[in-house]
Amino acid sequence: MSDIISKLFSISGKTAMVTGGANGIGLMIARGLVEAGVKTYIVGRNVTKGENAAAELAKLGQCTFIPGDLSSLAGIEAVVAELSAKESKLDILVNNAGLLTLQTLEEVDEAGWDGPVNINMKAPFFLIQKLLPLLRASGTYDDPARVINIGSAGGIENAPIEYYSYIASKAGLHHLTRGLAKYLAPDNINVVSIAPGVFPSDIGYEPPIEVHNAIIASIPRQRLGTEDDIVGAVIYLASRAGAFITASMLPVDGGKIYG
Template identity: 30%
Template sequence: MPPTSIISGGSRGLGLALVERFLARGDRVATFSRSGSAALAALATLHPDRLHAETIDAADACSLCRFVEQVSRKFGQIDHCIANAAVAHEGVLPTMRDDEIDSMLSVNLRGSIVLVREAVRQMLLNPSASSSVVVLSSIVAARGSPGLSVYAATKAGLEGFAKSLARELGSRGIRVNAVAPGFLDTDLSASLSAENRSRIIRRTPLGRLGEPADIVGAIDFLSSARAAFITGQVLTIDGGAS
């Protein structure tokens, strides 16, 4: 039976690249986002039996619970969970609105935690030879970045979550790691000013912004038996910028 991987936020950006990679390696993949995309619909046509995609909001805990239940009913065992969906509202703290703060906390932090809780419950009920969780952090969790304090708080929270959960679940054979990319060329970073973009590129030894393709290989590795002795780690992938 091929492994089943849940990947949140698979409609575009890194999530879409992950869905493509995990389908290519033979997994059954379940993903969700608030809206679909032509690229995801094309993948669903190519892989009708191995791709399950829904439109739900990660801020709604009940929808996340129903989603995981549905996936486990459809595919059986859940082997890997990648908490990737996130939003970023940029702005200095004194001008940040309550709804922007709530949205980042409820999608990035609570949404990821609830999704992982539901997936881990299924992993514990139905153990597999290689079970893992990867949460998407960001380089700003450790380094900080002006205008991203609340977003950074959500990502730093996820790193603490991953490290503690790794200790909680190690004895049950479930590995938990975080991946912390530097700035990637996706919709999430589209609001970066040209000046900020050049500044980030200047301080990156490898001389460019990251691409989703730079990150998917590491997540593919961490979500496989090749990483069987790696847990509780934060893997930074930022072209050497930190």
């Protein structure tokens, strides 16, 4: 690696936690961090899936699974207690775990509302709150701790589907990012968000081929997002190159996908 690339983009030796890191976009991010030399903790409810993912990633570097349900405060506190027992500081927190319910306006019930709101918006807030001691222990004037919230293009634009609790919680997460960034800047903690466009994962639905083609056609870059796209964005925001970026939202979507 050339000196300038190493100076700007190396994150080797840091410690990270990626929620929902056992599959989908979270697994892509976790693999990228592990390959970049970051000691990485992944969190999720499914123990078998989480332990298998961590075992695979541990072949590439350091990765540990912490089981937990982040939709409740008790679940968040249990995860924070387990991380705090292992680490005295946290350099990178990626709030990635998320949930989407496709319900029409008439169909939305309390569970369909609370599910996405709890994991997409409440969990990132309370995780940041409870992890403040570890984040403050990491952040310095030159190298702040980084919180990277995974929002969504759906939180900033209107998609041609009805998923109200999702878009409200993701819009809330993007604005929460701005509010927390301002408050936490003096503590040397940067808070940013990424707004992914369409990535292949479990959260979406398997659309018929004509719908799939319509999705691709609506994306200016004419393709779905890939692991390199999301990992590149995370490494940028987590490295020296991204140290002066806080309160910002980075779309990773191949263009303004919903017009």
